[in-house]
Amino acid sequence: MLALAVVPVLIAVATAGYVGVRRGSSGLWVTLAGSTVVVAAVWGLQPQSATFAQRFVAPILLYLPPLVLAGCLLSLLGRRRWTGVTISVVAVVAAVSSVFWTLLLFIAGAGDAGSH
Secondary structure, three states: OHHHHHHHHHHHHHHHHHHHHHHOHHHHHHHHHHHHHHHHHHHOOOOOOOOHHHHHHHHHHHHHHHHHHHHHHHHHHOHHHOOHHHHHHHHHHHHHHHHHHHHHHHHHHHHHHHOO
């Protein structure tokens, strides 16, 4: 389950960093946004018994904050510092933040489910 929170973030940030180095800041942000859409679409392929929120809203809530964090960190560092090492470090930081964000969402959801 942990891999579902970490691997897409690592791949998305690494890809966005690669595109950003070649196309600039706009390429970085477009790739991060596109990655969020792709992950939401893949999650949307869940069985029809899952609710709309489980299929489409959950992946956006799960992946958007770490990807925005990565985009902000890379933007703050400046394009000159976008090396393979820097992009890798930012990808790991975003992936670690996605683990904490996933746990926070899980706790919030479990607490909400217990109150009904």
